[in-house]
Amino acid sequence: MEFYKCETCGKEIVILKEGAPETMCCGKPMVKIKPRCLGEKGCEGHTIKMMKKMGRIYLCVGLDSEHPQSDRHYIEWIVVEHENGFTFRKFKVWEDARICLRSCDLCKPINVYVMCNTHGLYKTEMKI
Numbered sequence: 001m002e003f004y005k006c007e008t009c010g011k012e013i014v015i016l017k018e019g020a021p022e023t024m025c026c027g028k029p030m031v032k033i034k035p036r037c038l039g040e041k042g043c044e045g046h047t048i049k050m051m052k053k054m055g056r057i058y059l060c061v062g063l064d065s066e067h068p069q070s071d072r073h074y075i076e077w078i079v080v081e082h083e084n085g086f087t088f089r090k091f092k093v094w095e096d097a098r099i100c101l102r103s104c105d106l107c108k109p110i111n112v113y114v115m116c117n118t119h120g121l122y123k124t125e126m127k128i
Contacts, residue, residue, distance in 0.1 A: 001081050001111070003121060004030035012115075014079065016086075035113060035123035046122045048112050052103065057128065061097040061114055069093055073118045081111040103128065 002015040006025035013023065013030065023030045046067065051058045061067040061075050069075065075097035080087045082101075089099045097114070114122045 001079070001086070001113070003033040003035070003113070003115075005033050006030050014088075033121045035121040036119075037123060046114055046116060046119065048114065048124055048126065050126060050128075055103050057101045057103050059099050059101070059112060059126075067097050067116070069095060069097060073116070076115045076117050078115075079113040081113070083108045 002018065003012060004015065004023050005012045006028070007030075008026035008028060011025055011030075012033070015023070046061060049060050049062065051060075059078070059080070061078070067075050069091070071093055074093050075091055077088065077090045078097065078099050079089075080099065080101060087099065087101060091097055109125050109127045112124050112126055116122070
């Protein structure tokens with residue numbers, strides 16, 4: 001799974017299959033967004049907290065306290081890549097950065113991608 005952004009208009013896209021031809025937008029090649037790995041220095045506020053409850057898995061951004069969701073600094077979206085495909089959730093500025101998944105969909109490790117409007121893209125692998 002790869003993420004690209006147009007530097008002219010800000011459009012973001014997901015490429016599901018590697019090896020796709022160059023992606024263009026506004027007459028220019030889109031720029032690949034390289035995720036930072038959670039666990040690196042400076043990533044603490046974007047750590048994913050996982051809770052299991054009644055056959056569901058809840059993921060939220062922020063370990064000790066939830067990530068702020070203000071006009072200037074917020075989580076734009078989360079993508080969870082799992083064995084059966086992926087789950088995407090876009091957030092409004094005022095919404096908590098949380099996602100709920102059925103645990104039966106998540107038998108193997110998952111990749112969680114988090115896009116912060118201020119700090120960029122983060123990725124972590126989680127074992128369920």
